[in-house]
Amino acid sequence: MFEAGRFAMVRGRVLEPLMTLAVWGSALLVAGAFLWLVGDLLWHGAERLSWAFLSSSPLNAGRTGGIGPILVSTLLILGVAVAAAVPLGLATAVLLTEFLRPRSRFGRLVGLSLDVLAGVPSIVFGLFGNAFFSVFLGLGFSILSGGLTLACMVLPILIRTAEASLRAVPDDWRLGSAALGLSRTAALRHILLPAASSGLVAGLLLGVGRAMAETAALIFTSGYVDRMPSSLFDSGRALSVHIYDLSMNVAGGDGNAYASALVLIGLLILINGTALYLAEHWLNRRIIAP
Amino acid sequence: MIWSKHSISSPSRTDARLAGWLSIAAGLAAAVLVLIVLFLLHESWPVLNRIGWLRFLTDAAWHPSEGLFGLAPMLWATLASSTGALVLAGGLGVASALFCRFYAPPSAARPYRRMVTLLAGIPSVVFGLWGLTVLVPLIARWQPPGASLLAGILILTLMILPTVALTADAALAAVPKAYLHGAAALGMSRSGTILRVVLPAARSGIIAGLLLAAGRALGETMAVLMVAGNVVQTPHSLFDPVRTLTANIALEMDYATGEHRAGLFVSGLVLSGMIILLAVAALRFGGARSHV
Numbered sequence: 001m002f003e004a005g006r007f008a009m010v011r012g013r014v015l016e017p018l019m020t021l022a023v024w025g026s027a028l029l030v031a032g033a034f035l036w037l038v039g040d041l042l043w044h045g046a047e048r049l050s051w052a053f054l055s056s057s058p059l060n061a062g063r064t065g066g067i068g069p070i071l072v073s074t075l076l077i078l079g080v081a082v083a084a085a086v087p088l089g090l091a092t093a094v095l096l097t098e099f100l101r102p103r104s105r106f107g108r109l110v111g112l113s114l115d116v117l118a119g120v121p122s123i124v125f126g127l128f129g130n131a132f133f134s135v136f137l138g139l140g141f142s143i144l145s146g147g148l149t150l151a152c153m154v155l156p157i158l159i160r161t162a163e164a165s166l167r168a169v170p171d172d173w174r175l176g177s178a179a180l181g182l183s184r185t186a187a188l189r190h191i192l193l194p195a196a197s198s199g200l201v202a203g204l205l206l207g208v209g210r211a212m213a214e215t216a217a218l219i220f221t222s223g224y225v226d227r228m229p230s231s232l233f234d235s236g237r238a239l240s241v242h243i244y245d246l247s248m249n250v251a252g253g254d255g256n257a258y259a260s261a262l263v264l265i266g267l268l269i270l271i272n273g274t275a276l277y278l279a280e281h282w283l284n285r286r287i288i289a290p
Numbered sequence: 291m292i293w294s295k296h297s298i299s300s301p302s303r304t305d306a307r308l309a310g311w312l313s314i315a316a317g318l319a320a321a322v323l324v325l326i327v328l329f330l331l332h333e334s335w336p337v338l339n340r341i342g343w344l345r346f347l348t349d350a351a352w353h354p355s356e357g358l359f360g361l362a363p364m365l366w367a368t369l370a371s372s373t374g375a376l377v378l379a380g381g382l383g384v385a386s387a388l389f390c391r392f393y394a395p396p397s398a399a400r401p402y403r404r405m406v407t408l409l410a411g412i413p414s415v416v417f418g419l420w421g422l423t424v425l426v427p428l429i430a431r432w433q434p435p436g437a438s439l440l441a442g443i444l445i446l447t448l449m450i451l452p453t454v455a456l457t458a459d460a461a462l463a464a465v466p467k468a469y470l471h472g473a474a475a476l477g478m479s480r481s482g483t484i485l486r487v488v489l490p491a492a493r494s495g496i497i498a499g500l501l502l503a504a505g506r507a508l509g510e511t512m513a514v515l516m517v518a519g520n521v522v523q524t525p526h527s528l529f530d531p532v533r534t535l536t537a538n539i540a541l542e543m544d545y546a547t548g549e550h551r552a553g554l555f556v557s558g559l560v561l562s563g564m565i566i567l568l569a570v571a572a573l574r575f576g577g578a579r580s581h582v
Contacts, residue, residue, distance in 0.1 A: 091315030119569030121509025213413030
């Protein structure tokens with residue numbers, strides 16, 4: 001007994017500092033890697049950033065020149081994705097929260113398919129987008145195919161966040177509007193959707209952020225062409241694809257790749273930060289309102 | 291939600307019409323998954339029908355133009371890189387979460403958590419760019435050629451670390467305070483409390499996070515493609531250049547036709563199967579969702 005107690009004490013004396021060391025070491029390692037990455041991006045990319053870089057066309061396969069047409073293509077692809085995914089996502093979320101019984105079979109089926117869809121890797125969305133939108137529907141390598149592929153990809157995140165923000169609206173409000181004789185359609189339009197709006201927008205922004213960071217799903221749906229697109233049926237190169245192409249296929253493209261990466265991260269931080277702010281703001285109101 | 295049980299009055303006609311439209315939209319949303327599975331099967335059918343599933347594992351090499359469809363070397367590369375990354379990110383991620391909850395002074399915990407969230411938001415192609423220009427030359431100085439399984443593992447580790455750290459952090463936060471008070475009352479040391487009380491209590495949440503991270507690692511394409519060298523071979527050391535299943539699809543899809551293209555869709559099918567199993571397991575385990 002005495003021996004065992006002493007053993008435990010010695011072990012404790014060794015274990016305690018060992019664990020502290022391991023935990024602090026890991027944390028410092030992670031922080032170091034992060035700072036290294038961000039510092040490197042700033043170091044190599046910041047000097048090239050300018051208004052001219054953002055607005056001019058890429059020259060010499062992207063080694064020099066800017067990213068103007070690429071930003072336009074990126075925005076168009078995102079626009080298509082949002083235009084296709086938002087009506088579908090919002091409608092599904094409204095149906096799941098406001099019209100179906102919580103454990104209805106249809107609701108569970110839709111939920112399960114969304115969960116599985118969320119697990120499908122992005123390269124597989126690329127394969128599907130190529131086979132369905134580009135080849136089967138004949139859209140070819142175009143902004144439209146890329147945007148629609150991304151729409152499929154962000155659908156689960158849109159629906160789940162919209163569902164969560166609608167569910168967070170207190171049930172009293174539903175009862176109140178029913179007592180006032182409002183139809184569900186009117187209650188949705190005038191009370192529930194406005195009340196859930198900041199959560200809905202936050203979810204939308206998260207989806208946009210996810211779509212913007214995506215590369216693998218776009219390589220063989222929206223393609224590589226770096227000219228200014230003249231319609232949605234043109235191929236357009238997204239910012240992430242531009243970074244990939246410059247660093248892998250263009251010798252001497254690293255400088256502009258870093259600058260583009262900096263632009264991409266800046267945009268993402270802006271989008272995700274706004275989403276986070278809105279989500280917190282929405283939570284606060286949720287606590288005060290009822 | 292409350293209404294859905296039953297309404298006393300009959301529902302108005304606009305409501306019924308709205309419900310109809312919404313059901314169509316929800317049906318479409320659910321159909322996306324069915325469509326994906328159907329198209330993967332349809333596109334891979336020509337080659338599956340002719341040679342069957344087994345040849346994809348037993349063929350000696352991947353030369354689709356000569357009728358050889360061996361996915362095994364790339365399957366090994368995918369498994370090796372994901373396992374390596376999961377081991378590293380598992381350790382570092384759980385340690386990060388412990389750091390935030392138990393070790394860091396409050397003034398450090400908040401910025402640290404914010405940093406991990408930022409790390410989670412960095413797109414994979416940027417990780418790839420950094421790995422290609424910083425990590426690969428560094429490894430090459432030590433063990434040429436540099437672009438290798440090791441580079442792939444390290445980049446993947448950085449990418450999936452936030453997933454592990456954030457889910458573990460949430461799981462640790464959910465451990466009842468009474469457990470901690472009890473451990474303190476028993477005079478347990480900090481390390482004892484963590485190892486004997488906190489981690490066992492948070493186990494299922496942590497495991498769900500690890501499963502999610504494993505799914506991300508298996509499905510990741512760009513970052514690994516950019517740093518791992520892309521030679522089709524079974525890896526025998528950490529410094530061998532390898533090509534993962536995902537990278538193979540991305541590299542060859544551009545020019546693949548006929549059975550070659552069908553073979554790529556088969557690898558997509560295999561990959562989705564593995565990852566969907568993991569995702570469902572993660573859902574069952576801790577209710578962690580991969581899309582939030």
